[in-house]
Amino acid sequence: MPTIPPSPYKSRPVYTGLSWVAGARRHLIAAEGEGALAALDLLAAADADIKSRTTLLYTPGGSKPQGHGAKLAALLPGEAHEFPSIETLLFRLNVELTRANMSTRLYTTGTEGFLGRVVALAQSHGINPMSVVTEHRGSLARRVQCVHCKGFIEGVTTSIVPCSHCGISLFVRDHYSRRLGAFQGVIVDAEVPGDVPAAEEAYP
Amino acid sequence: MSLAFRDETFRDDFTFYNSPAAIRRFPFPFDRDEYMYSVNIEPHVKGPVGSVVEFPIDIDEHYVAEMKERALVLQQDPLRCQSLPHMITAEWDLVELLMTSMAESYPQWFSLTRDGDRWHWINRPLEIDQKFTFGDVATLPYPPMEYITRQCQGDFSLLDQREDNLWMDAGIATTQADWSLDFDIGMNFMEWHAPVPFAHQMGVFERALKYLLNLQLGRPVRRLNWTMTINPRLDTSPEQYPHWGKDRTQVTPENAGQKVHLRVELQGLWRLPRSNAIVFSIRGYLASLQELSTSPKWARRLSRILKSLPDEIADYKGLTRHRPLSIAWLSRFEDGSPTTPGCGPD
Numbered sequence: 001m002p003t004i005p006p007s008p009y010k011s012r013p014v015y016t017g018l019s020w021v022a023g024a025r026r027h028l029i030a031a032e033g034e035g036a037l038a039a040l041d042l043l044a045a046a047d048a049d050i051k052s053r054t055t056l057l058y059t060p061g062g063s064k065p066q067g068h069g070a071k072l073a074a075l076l077p078g079e080a081h082e083f084p085s086i087e088t089l090l091f092r093l094n095v096e097l098t099r100a101n102m103s104t105r106l107y108t109t110g111t112e113g114f115l116g117r118v119v120a121l122a123q124s125h126g127i128n129p130m131s132v133v134t135e136h137r138g139s140l141a142r143r144v145q146c147v148h149c150k151g152f153i154e155g156v157t158t159s160i161v162p163c164s165h166c167g168i169s170l171f172v173r174d175h176y177s178r179r180l181g182a183f184q185g186v187i188v189d190a191e192v193p194g195d196v197p198a199a200e201e202a203y204p
Numbered sequence: 205m206s207l208a209f210r211d212e213t214f215r216d217d218f219t220f221y222n223s224p225a226a227i228r229r230f231p232f233p234f235d236r237d238e239y240m241y242s243v244n245i246e247p248h249v250k251g252p253v254g255s256v257v258e259f260p261i262d263i264d265e266h267y268v269a270e271m272k273e274r275a276l277v278l279q280q281d282p283l284r285c286q287s288l289p290h291m292i293t294a295e296w297d298l299v300e301l302l303m304t305s306m307a308e309s310y311p312q313w314f315s316l317t318r319d320g321d322r323w324h325w326i327n328r329p330l331e332i333d334q335k336f337t338f339g340d341v342a343t344l345p346y347p348p349m350e351y352i353t354r355q356c357q358g359d360f361s362l363l364d365q366r367e368d369n370l371w372m373d374a375g376i377a378t379t380q381a382d383w384s385l386d387f388d389i390g391m392n393f394m395e396w397h398a399p400v401p402f403a404h405q406m407g408v409f410e411r412a413l414k415y416l417l418n419l420q421l422g423r424p425v426r427r428l429n430w431t432m433t434i435n436p437r438l439d440t441s442p443e444q445y446p447h448w449g450k451d452r453t454q455v456t457p458e459n460a461g462q463k464v465h466l467r468v469e470l471q472g473l474w475r476l477p478r479s480n481a482i483v484f485s486i487r488g489y490l491a492s493l494q495e496l497s498t499s500p501k502w503a504r505r506l507s508r509i510l511k512s513l514p515d516e517i518a519d520y521k522g523l524t525r526h527r528p529l530s531i532a533w534l535s536r537f538e539d540g541s542p543t544t545p546g547c548g549p550d
Contacts, residue, residue, distance in 0.1 A: 011391060011398035123390075147384055147442045150283070168446060175399050179390035186442055190449025191525065 012176040015115065015136040018042045020050060024105035027054040030093055030118045032086060032110025033061035034138035036068030039109055043075045055096065056080045059089040061110070063138075086114055090121060097125040109135040113143030113154055116181025129178050140203040144172050145182040152182060158199040160188055169196045172203075209268040209329055215276075220436035222495050226265055228549060230491045231256045231468050232499075233428040235547045237508040239517075241403045243412045248424035248472050256470055259309035260424065261302060261356060262487060268329050270357050270379070270438065277378035277439050278354075283386040284441070285350045287362070287374035294362045294374060295348040296339055297476035298483055302352045327355055349374060358470075358487030361385070363393075365480055370416060372396055372484075379438035379488050381431045381467060382445070382522065401516040416473060419482060424474040429486075431521045432530070433467045436490045455526040460533035461494035464526060466506065493533055499549035503537035510534070 018038050020027070027050065031039040036058060043051065056076050060069055073080040083089040097106075106127060108118040115134050123129045141155040151165030156172060163170050163185065170185030177184070189195045212219045222230070251257030256264075277284055287295060303325055307316040317324040321338045332355065336343035344351045353360050353376045361375030369392040377385040388396040393413045394404075403409060419425065433440055434451035455463050472485040497503035510523070510531050518524050544550075 010404060011395040145387070147387060148446055150386070173399065175387070176395075177387050177391065178395075180387065184384070184387050184442075187446050187449065190445045191452050193450070 012174065013115075013119070013134070013178060015112075015134040018107055018109055018133055018135040020046060021105045021133065023103075025053060025103040026101065026105070028093075028096055028100065028104055028106050029054065029056040030089065030106070030108040030110075030114075031056065031058045031072075032089070032114040032138075033059075033063040034066075034068075035109030035111075035114070035135070036060070036063065036066075036072060038135045038137050039107075040068070040071055040075070042107070043072070051076060054079060057083065057089050057092055057096070059083040059086055061086070061138075086117065090117060093118065093121060097122065097127070100125075105131075105133065107133040109137055111138045111141055111155075112136055113141060113181070116143050116176075116178070118181075120179060120181035123179060142172060142203050143182045144170065144185040145177070145180050146170055146185045148187060152180075153185065156183075156185075157201055157203045159202040160197060160199040161185065207265055210265050212266070212269045214269070214273045214436055214438040218435050218437070220266070220269070220490065222491055223265060224498070225254075227491060227495045227498055229255055229264075230496070231428060231470055231489055232466075232496070232502050232505075232547045232549070233430045233468050234505050234509055235545065237505055237543060238512045239509050241400075241406060241408050241517075243408055243415065243427075245412065245415060245425050245427045248426040248474075256487075256489065257426070259305070260472070261305045261309065261485075262470070263306065263310055263313065263357065267357055271330060271355060273438055274354060274376075274378045278350075281443060284378050284443075285353070285376040286385060286389050287347065287349055288390065291362055291364065291374040291479075291481070292341070292348070294364070294476055294479035294481035294483075297479050297481065298360065298362060299338070299348045299352045301474060301476065301483060302356050306356065330355055350376060358485050360486070361484045362476075362479075363482040363484055365417065365482065368417060369393055370413065370482060373481075377441070377486075380441050380486070381433070381469070381488075382440055382442055384442045386443075399520070401520050402514075416482065419473060419475045421475045421477055424472055426470060426472045429469040429471060431467050431469075432523050432526075433465045433490065434463050434526065436465055436492070438488065438490075452522070452525045455529045457529055457532055460526070460529045461497070462492055464493050464530045464533070465490045466493070466496060493530060497534070497537055500537050501543050501550045503534050504539070504541070505543045507531055507534035507538050508543075 029039055058069055058072055069082045106122050108115050119129045119132050122132050141157045144153045144156045146163040148168055149166035153164050161170055169188045171188040173184045175184045214220055256262045303316045306314040313328050315326045323336055323338050325334045359377045359379055361372050363370040364373045371392050372388055375385045397409050437448055440448055468489045470487045474483045510527055518527055
């Protein structure tokens, strides 16, 4: 089950949970961190025919000590590929999407920032973002774009965060761009420079 | 109609002001003494001579200066003008809508000659003489939407219609009230309105969307929206907020009349013939409290609107810090007398 309740903010996606899409000729799964558990549940519900048409890309992130990768590899011999980082996984996913045929289904699970990047990449390949099957697992950390310098900040857990690119103190708005896969960060002290409230741990 | 285009600025030294005639035609948006969100959409039909809705596209004394301001913004930040690849047909539709409308309404300034796909556009105020092939992007110096909107006042977005929704898949925004085209491009109607308080719960957006999905070719509609801006600054984008945010702390009881501006958006929506997309135009008008108070009715009404405005809306519109100062400045016109019906001046 998704761990984030449906959003009251209408620009934010709702993650409905992983389940197989019947009739797809190929299944492509991108999983990150604790998303491995959602992928394991999904694979446990699959018959041999579905598994024979499934490719899984996994990056363990902070979950490396749990050893999920070995369990995934055991369920999908030869078609479970592990990557050292989100960047390298996305690089491979880009290749897979470039080669993908019609009737390929994309599934993704992990932290919200990871889901956002996978969906945004899919959209850039002409895949309807609403058709990507998503399940949130792990941290509530957000991916934020600084509206001023356009830099992205990963893994934001606080309501106010300094931009890692331009240094401006950003308030993280509940406004989400699917195309960018990020929440919007807006300067918090534009009116009175230096008047920055204490950051609260809002998205642990 | 003859009109002198003013040489003025919307930044730094802020030399913008309105002539007495421009004040009289200001689209004051309040027809009563209190404000709440509503689906205030009406047919975009020809209005009184001299009014901002006399013609489908309004060109006024600020035209040339506003186009210079737009060029400055685009030079600093090209992401203010973006279009997703499938919107190219809608871009050409927009070229046709704006050129034909401007040439028909203002023949003294604009002319359009068409020989099949071979078009000849003349824009006298901006000294542009352009022959091009309609539908061939290589024959214009900019992509079609950018080309024509560099010559037309107001921000524009092009909305693609699919899945019973409208998707903001192209646009130009250089004079916006604190929303980011770069962030919102690709969002649907509900998503880009997500930050607006109250209105979702009131069902305003559901009703407005249903209405717009049925918008007919040749039957455009319009509505007014409003906010307040400190200084006559057109570029109040979130991108530039670090630059203009402190304006809000510089209002005093003495300067509020000159510094605080009512910013009214005349929003127009047209169905487009080839793409079936919708043009959403957001044409902003600015007037200072002092200019507005040349009509005491407007001063009294605005003061009452500001006093009764719910805090959440004031906050969303960015008025919280200077609202009391505006009310105090306007109070000199508040004699308790009733205001006449309608939006017009005294």
